[in-house]
Amino acid sequence: MTLYSIGDVAERCGINPVTLRAWQRRYGLLKPQRTEGGHRLFDEDDIQRIEEIKRWMSTGVPVGKVKALLEGENIEIHDGWVTLQEEMMTVLRHVRPSKLRAKIAAIGRENPAEALIDHVFLPIRQRLNLDQNTARAMCSLLDGALIDYVAFCLTGSRKKAGKDALLIGWGSEDRTRLWLEAWRLSQQGWRIDVLAEPLDQPRPELFPGQKIFVYTGKVLTRRQQEQLAHWQEQGFTVTAHGSDPATEEKKNHSLV
Known part of the structure; x- marks a missing residue:
């Protein structure tokens, strides 16, 4: 049976280790095994349970009520x-x-x-x-x-193993949203640095060899799509983050 460290599980499931510890200690949602040194170890059943917890919470179930649902109890659910x-x-x-x-x-x-x-x-x-x-x-x-x-x-995520990347706002003036999207990417295994000032025209040549995410806050315009393709043809590792139409529609729907 394969066992995984809390860091491995956090990266695989997209959950901060601090959150996993809170789910265990405060809410009793997880019961990992322990090494002789006291380190947590998780198996595939634990990972499936974590994914189930995430599914319940994505529907608006408060974390304090998830355990009862996992155990098959009928409880009143509110958002x-x-x-x-x-x-x-x-x-x-x-x-x-x-x-x-x-x-x-x-x-x-x-x-x-x-x-x-x-x-x-x-x-x-x-x-x-x-x-x-x-x-x-x-x-x-x-x-x-x-x-x-x-x-x-x-800062905490940069101390862990991962892939380095830079996030640049492209024509978006919402600086706070840029930082929130950097946090989102950090949960996907990226060690993110943020170019705090959004740019009208990013210049990936100023950051040779770096993985770059650009965030526009909306679906890419035709001109932006062409520019992105041009950068990629030049060999720059540039990816548009959060600009997929279906993804943005889903997020916008969640705000209603």
């Missing part, structure tokens, strides 16, 4: 993502940066990064951006806290 959104909004209304940072860190430990981005942070930012006055100030506060947290996560 856990909406609950998290409202909890975040409550913290924001108190305008306490320290409490906001603590809340983001807490939910970041217990939930997959991709799910938090799509079901909590992006919907909240969309709600706040609809208001031109107080809510915009709250959104700015949230953006600062999110960038701060994501930068912390990216």
Whole structure:
């Protein structure tokens, strides 16, 4: 029977090791084996269970109710993502940066990064951006806290084995979204650096030999598609991140 370290499982399942530990310690969702030195070891059954947990959570089930569902209990299910959104909004209304940072860190430990981005942070930012006055100030506060947290996560991911890459915003002015997408990529095994200032025209020749992701925030225009193909023909390793029409439609639907 093949056994895997927590790092191997985290990379394979796209889950931060901190989250896996929280699922085990706080919620009893996992029961990994241990080496003589106390290190966690997971088998294929554990990995299947992790994927099942992710599936339940992707439907909005709060992490605290997943164990009962896995054990076959009939429980009342509500949208856990909406609950998290409202909890975040409550913290924001108190305008306490320290409490906001603590809340983001807490939910970041217990939930997959991709799910938090799509079901909590992006919907909240969309709600706040609809208001031109107080809510915009709250959104700015949230953006600062999110960038701060994501930068912390990216620093941690760079200390692990992985593939180096650079993320560049291409014609997108949403800097916070750029950092959130960097966090998403870091969960896929990439050690990401972010070019913090979006560019109208990226120049991959300035970064020879580097893997580059470009993020536009929307479906690539025909001109951008042609430019991307030209870079690739020149031998640059440039990939458009998050610009697939089906992917963007799915994400936009989750914000409604």
